[in-house]
């Protein structure tokens with residue numbers, strides 16, 4: 124299983140324990156769901172603290188290589 128770093132707590136986990144963050148649409152941040160397209164970032168699955176930290180910080184902008192702004196956060200997690 125691939126290992127990725129949570130951008131909230133910076134710890135490394137297998138992707139099965141992480142939720143993917145990506146932009147399905149320019150204005151919509153999608154959390155979870157394996158079928159995100161384009162660049163992605165990862166946060167601990169179901170960990171609101173990590174997600175909040177990721178969304179508050181500039182980490183996302185750095186990760187995606189551009190200024191990030193969004194008005195909608197859509198949770199796509201299917202297996203819970």
Ligand SMILES: [Zn+2]
Pocket residue numbers: 129130131132133134166167170173
């Ligand atoms: Zn985390």
